[in-house]
Amino acid sequence: MSMEAQFTEHLKKINGYNEAISLLYWDFRTGAPKKGADLRSETIGILSSEVFLLSTSEEYGQMISELEAKKNELEPIMRRSVEEARKDYDLSKKVPPEEYKNYVILQAKAESVWEDAKKAADFSMFQPYLVDLVASTKKMIGYWGEKNGSPYNTLLDQYEPGMTTEVLDDVFGKLRDRIVPLVRKIQDAPNKPDTAFLFRKFSKDAQRDFSFKILEQLGYDFEAGRLDETVHPFMIGINRYDVRITTKYDEKDFRTAVFGTIHECGHAVYEQNFDEKLSGLPVEDGASMGIHESQSLFFENFIGRNEKFWKTNFELLKSFAPDQFGEVGLEAYYRAINESKPSLIRIEADELTYALHIMIRYELEKGLFNGDLQVEDLPALWNDKYEEYLGVRPANDAEGVLQDVHWAGASFGYFPSYALGYMYAAQLKNAMLKDVPNFDELLEQGHVAPIRAWLTEHVHQHGAMKNPLEILQDATGEGLNAEHLASYLEDKYTKIYQL
Amino acid sequence: MSMEAQFTEHLKKINGYNEAISLLYWDFRTGAPKKGADLRSETIGILSSEVFLLSTSEEYGQMISELEAKKNELEPIMRRSVEEARKDYDLSKKVPPEEYKNYVILQAKAESVWEDAKKAADFSMFQPYLVDLVASTKKMIGYWGEKNGSPYNTLLDQYEPGMTTEVLDDVFGKLRDRIVPLVRKIQDAPNKPDTAFLFRKFSKDAQRDFSFKILEQLGYDFEAGRLDETVHPFMIGINRYDVRITTKYDEKDFRTAVFGTIHECGHAVYEQNFDEKLSGLPVEDGASMGIHESQSLFFENFIGRNEKFWKTNFELLKSFAPDQFGEVGLEAYYRAINESKPSLIRIEADELTYALHIMIRYELEKGLFNGDLQVEDLPALWNDKYEEYLGVRPANDAEGVLQDVHWAGASFGYFPSYALGYMYAAQLKNAMLKDVPNFDELLEQGHVAPIRAWLTEHVHQHGAMKNPLEILQDATGEGLNAEHLASYLEDKYTKIYQL
Structure with a gap:
């Protein structure tokens, strides 16, 4: 599989998880029965953790780096996608995971x-x-x-x-x-x-x-x-x-x-x-x-x-x-x-x-x-x-x-x-x-x-x-x-x- | 973590995925917009594959075996759960993955x-x-x-x-x-x-x-x-x-x-x-x-x-x-x-x-x-x-x-x-x-x-x-x-x- 194809395949998986998370959220807001709320939150948490793992994996970082290395050969849409991916990857990745987690917990608590x-x-x-x-x-x-x-x-x-x-x-x-x-x-x-x-x-x-x-x-x-x-x-x-x-x-x-x-x-x-x-x-x-x-x-x-x-x-x-x-x-x-x-x-x-x-x-x-x-x-x-x-x-x-x-x-x-x-x-x-x-x-x-x-x-x-x-x-x-x-x-x- | 707790934790993850799949399916039937259907099917496929991996992993099999080994010490609910888990695990696991996949594809095509x-x-x-x-x-x-x-x-x-x-x-x-x-x-x-x-x-x-x-x-x-x-x-x-x-x-x-x-x-x-x-x-x-x-x-x-x-x-x-x-x-x-x-x-x-x-x-x-x-x-x-x-x-x-x-x-x-x-x-x-x-x-x-x-x-x-x-x-x-x-x-x- 070409590197572009691997990158797209990896994103497809992240998108799939995100579709599920979005629907779980939408359903939560539009009429999910209230007794199911706690389990629903857990489920959103489970899938969100997976998305975080997929978005910060070494493997994904490697794909981005390899695509960056041949930036000039890429079509504009792919080139720009790699730039966006790099931006998001670095935002999540530059912060030590433990600190990022605490930051998210602080936000939840503060809200x-x-x-x-x-x-x-x-x-x-x-x-x-x-x-x-x-x-x-x-x-x-x-x-x-x-x-x-x-x-x-x-x-x-x-x-x-x-x-x-x-x-x-x-x-x-x-x-x-x-x-x-x-x-x-x-x-x-x-x-x-x-x-x-x-x-x-x-x-x-x-x-x-x-x-x-x-x-x-x-x-x-x-x-x-x-x-x-x-x-x-x-x-x-x-x-x-x-x-x-x-x-x-x-x-x-x-x-x-x-x-x-x-x-x-x-x-x-x-x-x-x-x-x-x-x-x-x-x-x-x-x-x-x-x-x-x-x-x-x-x-x-x-x-x-x-x-x-x-x-x-x-x-x-x-x-x-x-x-x-x-x-x-x-x-x-x-x-x-x-x-x-x-x-x-x-x-x-x-x-x-x-x-x-x-x-x-x-x-x-x-x-x-x-x-x-x-x-x-x-x-x-x-x-x-x-x-x-x-x-x-x-x-x-x-x-x-x-x-x-x-x-x-x-x-x-x-x-x-x-x-x-x-x-x-x-x-x-x-x-x-x-x-x-x-x-x-x-x-x-x-x-x-x-x-x-x-x-x-x-x-x-x-x-x-x-x-x-x-x-x-x-x-x-x-x-x-x-x-x-x-x-x-x-x-x-x-x-x-x-x- | 005790083996029971690991088993329960593993099931929690499978249940989370299954909740998402069930909701994606329910939504599909109750009013999801029709143009989104193809991507929706892909997403259900992505999550179902994950459930299959989690349900047939060596790690999960190991948990079941270890719990079976101390069957007599288990509470009735856990004991019976392990029996059910074994039954499902074997059903999925005894079939070579490639053949199982073809069997599922045949069903989809046949339908x-x-x-x-x-x-x-x-x-x-x-x-x-x-x-x-x-x-x-x-x-x-x-x-x-x-x-x-x-x-x-x-x-x-x-x-x-x-x-x-x-x-x-x-x-x-x-x-x-x-x-x-x-x-x-x-x-x-x-x-x-x-x-x-x-x-x-x-x-x-x-x-x-x-x-x-x-x-x-x-x-x-x-x-x-x-x-x-x-x-x-x-x-x-x-x-x-x-x-x-x-x-x-x-x-x-x-x-x-x-x-x-x-x-x-x-x-x-x-x-x-x-x-x-x-x-x-x-x-x-x-x-x-x-x-x-x-x-x-x-x-x-x-x-x-x-x-x-x-x-x-x-x-x-x-x-x-x-x-x-x-x-x-x-x-x-x-x-x-x-x-x-x-x-x-x-x-x-x-x-x-x-x-x-x-x-x-x-x-x-x-x-x-x-x-x-x-x-x-x-x-x-x-x-x-x-x-x-x-x-x-x-x-x-x-x-x-x-x-x-x-x-x-x-x-x-x-x-x-x-x-x-x-x-x-x-x-x-x-x-x-x-x-x-x-x-x-x-x-x-x-x-x-x-x-x-x-x-x-x-x-x-x-x-x-x-x-x-x-x-x-x-x-x-x-x-x-x-x-x-x-x-x-x-x-x-x-x-x-x-x-």
């Missing part, structure tokens, strides 16, 4: 403490764990080797290859300077949308039926996926042709399901449209967390919160809940679903204020790893920044520094990807308009296919063959640029709030 | 050819594969070593430990002598039940809701299981506390779902009530295919087709389909659901004629392995026997010799377990009446718990700690006896048809 601390709204319970997590992560960075000149850049690189604080400081600064005044203006605007009708009862079954219709319209392939219900919505690739999404139905706020479904659909359509040639290889993956998020946000905001999209779909929506919307007009509906209001909770934030939530987290993380910020200072700094950027102040740690699980899982450097996703999406939309000038018209007709095709051409098909900035450059002709998102938000909200 | 042959109603397409399957199975028997004095007994023993053709010939003969005259009498009976109302439209949702109610009443534990929809209903143990069932909804015949669900519930309640002490060990399994079937048939027939059971449940059923049953009385309903009519298709057969379908298959199998019956003679013999026993003759091979998948999967020796399940169930019912004399009254009140408790005490909890004849002997005080089933059927059908 459970974080849950309790959040319930008690008491940061001091979680503080010692977070101190440990930051220290351990710094140690990991020591093993991994610093990348792009600072410890925090090393972390950023794991989620957003090539991204640095220099770039983020610049774009986040520019974006903040445009958003903050807009948020203030909206707060003072006299003409606020009426949103009362959003909260009338909308039956779960009707929401589900509507969700299916919208997914079909958006080009989600139901022969290669399915929609189910969970407490926290997610997208999960079980295998190359089985990319599932879940949503949550809130009978008192249909927006949770509708926009959640559209969001996850964006993630899924990305994975459903990877080039078949990438099948089974490490490049069969999103280019980065930020690029993945750009696709879900493109769907959620640039399609789902677009006025034209609702031109026909609002009538469809009404047909599923005739009592709720009987007298509401399209414009009133459009304004209501785009209400902007500074809030304390990131995951409930609107399109305009969302990036501010991210910037706060980014600045704190950066301070922890590159500066001299101490864990004990986080709660007060968090609250101060909320007051400064959003004009609201958490009343306790639960709605402040404890709201997100990310840090408990040592996912430092992850948050920026969410805001980058917004910027990427706005840049892609801007570039798309040159090729698809009738964007609004297409949405009005419920004809999303040409929009999706553009995204597939410029983003989806490439998987992880390019890094995020290459995707952006090739698709838009420019690098990261906050201007497009800023202008989009200014135009949109000036109109909605008649500023 | 797909069988499907085509059945569609074409043409036995000649399947015949060469069946010739191969019989020859290969004979070769396997050579490796396994003949058991209980004949090749066919070796096969029987795999499904029904200890069962022989001597026993079967005797009980099947006695049963046939009682059933055949009864079938003839029913055919001539003037007073046949009216069944037209059974086939009125009964919506799928209402059938599902009714199924959930009945499952609760029967004591199926929904915290350790779930009900889903599939084309072919089945029960599957994902893990010890996750025993799932599926059913099929036919809107033109609600009996498919109702009796199918009750049947699978019987299988599931068996596995949900294994003694916790058996957890994770080879004895955490049914005692045999026949004993497993006795539980499903006990539920389906002795509970589900009992007149008293419907005393209150018919009212409940009506509440889910008021239009269908409006004017139908309990007795008319009871007679209709117990209609007996000789038919060609085993899985559609009624309680009375079912065993005859099995006897035909049994006689043919026995002839193939113990006698000089040739594969090419099967179609004609099959049709002759149907005419002789049931008075009906298949018009083609699809409704004749090709109707079941079992032979294509080399499951020779499996069929008798179905009929044994009927006999076991009738014997258990008879024995139960001594302890639970108010059986009918309990059903009338929808109070199934004491009936289930008796079955748990005498059957469920023991898992595979006893062999089927031990279960029977201990529960009923006698060996296999066709008399109980024969009398039950005579009583029941004489009344229903007013013979």
